Amino acid sequence: MISSLLIANRGEIARRIERTASTMGLRTIAVHSEADAGMPFVREADIAVAIGPAPAQESYLVPEKILAVARKTGADAIHPGYGFLSENAEFAQLVLDAGLVWVGAPPAAIRAMGLKDAAKALMMTAGVPVTPGYLGEDQSPERLQVEADGIGYPVLIKAVAGGGGKGMRRVDAHADFAEALASCRREAAASFGDDRVLLEKYIVNPRHIEVQVFGDTHGRIVHLFERDCSLQRRHQKVIEEAPAPGMDATTRAVICEAAVKAARSVNYVGAGTIEFIADASEGLRSDRIWFMEMNTRLQVEHPVTEAITGQDLVEWQLRVAAGEPLPLTQDALSISGHAVEARLYAENPRSGFLPSIGPLTHLRLPQDIRVDSGVEEGDEVTPHYDPMIAKLIVHSGSRRAAAKRLARACRSVEVWPVKTNAAFLARALDHPEFLFGRIDTGFIARHQEALVPPGEAGTAVLHSAAQVLVGSGAAPWEALRGFRLNGPPVMTVALEIEGRAHFLDLAAQQPATCQTRYIFGQDVVFADGDAWAFSDITVNSGAVAREAADGAILTPMPGRIVALAVANGEMVVKGQALLTVEAMKMEHRLLAPFDGMVGDLHLKLGDQVGEGTQLLCITRLAATESADCR
Structure with a gap:
């Protein structure tokens, strides 16, 4: 039996596990870094213990520190959540060797599925169809180039x-392979400590379909149907749903049977996900779906499966880990309705979705749907961890109803001053192609202009701001801002939004449709x-935000220089890659804004740079003097 559970994770998933564990009567133990000391998951645990500085490599990723807390607090079991040490076979074995219950997959299964090339070879032996590609041990750039040419482009390096x-x-x-391979290897080494890659044939119209599987220590394995995670950006999931749109009963039976077969091939125990790629050029067909990989842990998107099955997957994990049989047999599981989940991130879609860090001074999330969040108003989004604010989940009787309701929920989100992708999510959910189920992993890139329109305030925003500045229709002496005693009648309002001046005719005012906050x-x-954000220009002495100096290339966020493609005096063309900054384990290429010459470059590979640091300056070709980059 488990009576005391240590959660070796943070944020939203730690809070999620605490909720179920507390309902089951378990004592919960949180571990946290110095940066997370005031976070909700720490406050809500029965016991909380600090384990080190903010960097995960010095806290959440140090097995010895977590095991020491388990011994000190008398924990019976450790739940790793997802990410961090959740798929670390060595850590799982250390937990078991310490006499604790590991709430996760057996170490042998983690090892078998942890390396994509070995996992694919295992699936081929088990009779599970896999995507064509190269899984060889020869990792020389020359051999990989030859294999890529043989597979045929487009090719995916993983x-x-x-x-x-x-x-x-x-x-x-x-011609693009060598550079892409080098970048992929750098990122892989930084994220996983292993720069080996495999190659796959890139499916042009791919759907990402995954099946939730569960095994117990009594040899039983079931599936809890499929999820569709096709809406992705840079291979990261954005919107997930269950069941998959367009999935017929025959295809569902085939893919779910293949998932169970894959899990059984490694004697799987606990929650796992078998991920498939489907060629959706002719709809979902059972002969055009291939195994990609297995995640030997709970997934971020598990709430949509919980919604359509009515099951608590964390409770299933805890019961299975305690040696109990699976709560339900396959025949007792069924699909009810449709569920959609959107990941609300602290990021700015209009600046390439770069993470937006800082305090959550104002935070309003929907109240009438399921919200799994790791933060509350007053908390801070730091550069140390994933910038997800919350998962917004809706369950309804139909896919269209669920999508429309979730879109409304996303539109109601209020976050300041941190930027979010809420409006982007709402546009994606409302898009006609999404509502018709015409989706694949290229959906976001294909509809980029519609999903991320130019960053200009619309009419409704302007009129809402104007109403505030003139007192929202109140008598002028009751207005808090924008009123000037003994001044002439105000017929227009001059205001500034995002550095742009706007002049509105009060006679043409329309009813406000937005929320305004001070x-x-x-x-x-x-x-x-x-x-x-807006302000009254007249009150603000007419000051309008100036654009950044022309030609100055600044870092969008703190990071490390991992690639340097130019030198002082070199001529570049608009769009040419200048250098690459690694931030939050992701690489961000900075491009030339126009044709010109490189100057003021005083950096070298490996340098750490802060947010807003000038990296170099581009002088326009036609200019007689250097651009003012001061």
Whole structure:
């Protein structure tokens, strides 16, 4: 029996596990870094113990520290959540060797499925169809180039030890392979400590379909149907749903049977996910779905499976880990309705989805749907961990109803001053192609302009801001801002939003349709998931934000220089790669904004740079003097 559970994770998933464990009457133990000391998952645990500095490599990824806390607090079991040490076979074995219950897959299964090349070879032996590709041990660039040419472009390079979308590159032509391979290997080494890769044929119209499987210590394995995770950006999931749209009963039976067969081949115990790639060019067909990999842990998107089956998968994990049989047989499991989940991230879609860090001074999340969040108002998004704010989950009787309701929920999100992808999510969920189920992993890239329109405030935002500045229709002496005693009648309002001046005719005012807030001295309009700060230009002495110096290349966030493609005095063309900054385990290439000459470059590979640091300057070709990059 388990009576005391240590959760070796943080944020949203730690909080999620605590909720179920507490319901089951278990004592919960949280471990946390110095940066997480005030987070909700720490406050809500029965016991909380600090394990080190903010960097995960010095806290959450140190097995000895976690095991020491388990001994000190008398824990019976350790749940690793997802990410961090959840798929670390050595850590799992250390937990078992310490006489503790490991709430996860057996170490042997983790090892068997942990390396993508070995896992594919195992699946081929088990009779599970796999994607054509190269799994060889020869990792020389020359051999990999030859194999890629033989497979035929486009080709996908994947880190052998990869996961979470990291260490993956699509290559469309022979000439692009070498550079993509080098970048992929750098990212793989930084994220997983292993730069080996495999190659796969890139499916042009792919759907990402995964099946939730569960095994117990009594030899039983069941599936809990499939999820569709096709809406991805840079190979990272954005919107997930269950069941998969367009999945017929025959195809479902085939893919779920293959998933159970894959799990049985490694004597699987606990929660796991078998991921498949489907060629959706002619819809979902059982003969066009191939095994990709197995995740030997709980998935971020597990709530949609919980919604359509009515089961608590964390409770299943805890019961199976305690030696109990699976709560239900396959015949007792069925699908009810449709569920959709959206990942709300602290990121700015209009700046290439770069993470947005800082305090969550104002945070309003939907109240009428399931929200799994690791933060609350007043907490901070730091550069140390994944910038997800919450998962928003809706369950309804139909796919369309679920999608429309989730879109409304995303539009109601209010976050300031951190930027989020809420408006982007709402547009994706409302998009006609999504509602018709015409999706694949290229959906976001294909509809980029519609999903991330130019960053200009719309009419509703402007009118809402104007109403605030004139007192929202109140008598002028009741207005808090924008009123000038004994001044002439105000017929227009001059305001500034995001550094742009706007002049509105009060006679043409329309009813406000947005929420306006006064947050610590700043006026903010919240509209359809977006947030816009505004101010009265006349009060602000006419000051309008100036653009960054022309030609100055600045770091968008703190990071490390991992690639340097230019030198001082070199001529570059618009769009040419200048250098690459690694931040939060992701690589960000900085490009030339226009044709010109490189100057003021005083950096070298490996240098750490802070946010807003000038890296170099581009002088326009036609200019007689250097651009002012001061």
